[in-house]
Amino acid sequence: MSVIDDWLQYYPSLLSGLWVSVRLAALSLCIGMPLGLPFALGSGATSRPLRLCTIALVEIGRGIPALVVLQLVYFGLPSVHLTLSSFVAATVALALTTAAYTSEILRGGLQAVPAGEVEAAHALGMSQRDTLRFIVLPQGIRVAIPPLMGLSILIFQATSLAYTIALPELLSQAYSVGSATFRYMSILGLAGLFYAAITIPASWLSERVEKRMARHL
Amino acid sequence: MTVFAAILSGVPTTLLLTFAAFGIGVVGGVPLALARRSPHPLPRLTARALIELLRGIPPIVWLFFVFFGVGNSVPGIQPMNAAIISLGVISCAYMAEIYRGGLSAIQRGQWEAGEALGMNRTSVLSKVIGPQVFRISVPAAATYAIGLLKDSSVAYTIGVTEVMFYANEQSRSTSDAIVPFLMAAFVYVVMTIPCAWAARTLDSRLRKRVAR
Numbered sequence: 047m048s049v050i051d052d053w054l055q056y057y058p059s060l061l062s063g064l065w066v067s068v069r070l071a072a073l074s075l076c077i078g079m080p081l082g083l084p085f086a087l088g089s090g091a092t093s094r095p096l097r098l099c100t101i102a103l104v105e106i107g108r109g110i111p112a113l114v115v116l117q118l119v120y121f122g123l124p125s126v127h128l129t130l131s132s133f134v135a136a137t138v139a140l141a142l143t144t145a146a147y148t149s150e151i152l153r154g155g156l157q158a159v160p161a162g163e164v165e166a167a168h169a170l171g172m173s174q175r176d177t178l179r180f181i182v183l184p185q186g187i188r189v190a191i192p193p194l195m196g197l198s199i200l201i202f203q204a205t206s207l208a209y210t211i212a213l214p215e216l217l218s219q220a221y222s223v224g225s226a227t228f229r230y231m232s233i234l235g236l237a238g239l240f241y242a243a244i245t246i247p248a249s250w251l252s253e254r255v256e257k258r259m260a261r262h263l
Numbered sequence: 264m265t266v267f268a269a270i271l272s273g274v275p276t277t278l279l280l281t282f283a284a285f286g287i288g289v290v291g292g293v294p295l296a297l298a299r300r301s302p303h304p305l306p307r308l309t310a311r312a313l314i315e316l317l318r319g320i321p322p323i324v325w326l327f328f329v330f331f332g333v334g335n336s337v338p339g340i341q342p343m344n345a346a347i348i349s350l351g352v353i354s355c356a357y358m359a360e361i362y363r364g365g366l367s368a369i370q371r372g373q374w375e376a377g378e379a380l381g382m383n384r385t386s387v388l389s390k391v392i393g394p395q396v397f398r399i400s401v402p403a404a405a406t407y408a409i410g411l412l413k414d415s416s417v418a419y420t421i422g423v424t425e426v427m428f429y430a431n432e433q434s435r436s437t438s439d440a441i442v443p444f445l446m447a448a449f450v451y452v453v454m455t456i457p458c459a460w461a462a463r464t465l466d467s468r469l470r471k472r473v474a475r
Contacts, residue, residue, distance in 0.1 A: 109452035111413035113427060114444060121434055122441030203321040210420060217324055224331060231332035238320040238328060245319035 052232040056223045060233070063219030064240050066133075070215060071202040073137050078144025078201075079194065085149030087178075090156060100149075107146030112204045115139040120211040136208040140201055147197050155190030156182055192259060195252035199245050206241070216240055266433045270446050273426035274454070276343070280425060281412045283347045288354020288411075289404070295359035300366065310359070317356035323417045325349040330421045346418035354411060361403045365396035398469040405462030409455050416451070426450055 088100030220237035298310035377387030
């Protein structure tokens, strides 16, 4: 059972890579998701120029592959005298991608709040800010939770792109073990299983949350 | 300008890779979606496990698995073929899930009506349900195709000469490292906009031909 032998021998270095991937994904999501909120509000703004600018920015952000953003930040920014370490560059790039996608998801969630509730809040004399804070956001964000969980899974998968900027995450570790031993099949297979061990339970969880949410709407 | 021309020369490869992989997914997704709904547990569970694994593992890992892993025992596999195979197989799983969503959107009454007319299940599926499932699936499939176009950029890591490959090459050979990547970003945005527009038009045309 040479595959099992390979797995037993090399799983510690893959685990250390997995830890880097998890940290990268968590940090990018923690920075990117709050960053998406102002864009979500901006794309629903009443001022036309503000709305169009925000929508254009978000669409451009979603249209560019995460890999391109990553390479742009890591290899491109040094030419304007801004050199980032590979972990910081990966965090910045994935946080920007997260922000673009989050803003679309949140916008959908905020739009799902019935207009009558906003009107009712105004009729009760609540200010614009209070309406947003106590009526629209709590409900809108709740609607957005299942798709945001889906996005988190995608961003975790996208951490594998950081292999291209030499960040020692899961795929880089697997690849370097593979190229040293030529046991690509078994090592990359194990790396794949590591990714799946996180993404598959996470997607089950998000399906369950979605079903539960559907009950309350 | 020569930098931009060099990056543009990767566009045909990017489009070919995307369309080939998407084509595999459109066709291969059908048996997988049907197996996923099979009354027998063996095909159902196999299809489910396959779909979960294909969607749960990042595309670049599948790409490496096919190119370096399987490629070790299949000498002389071309990077482009490895990229088409791995992205194509992943597309099968995503398309299967899209078809599954479309199938569940068809009202049960249509199956019953077909059976009441004396059609067997296969012909109800292929003549009544199937065509509508394809029409319902268009928007989701288009969103997926646009995502696939962006995901195809990972193929540069195994040496497929698409947009990202040339952007990297240009970035390394010129003094200005940032411009080639901005150009690549521009090229991707320009490629995805017509796709999104075409999908919207096609969707509104096909939507009229789904029974409500």
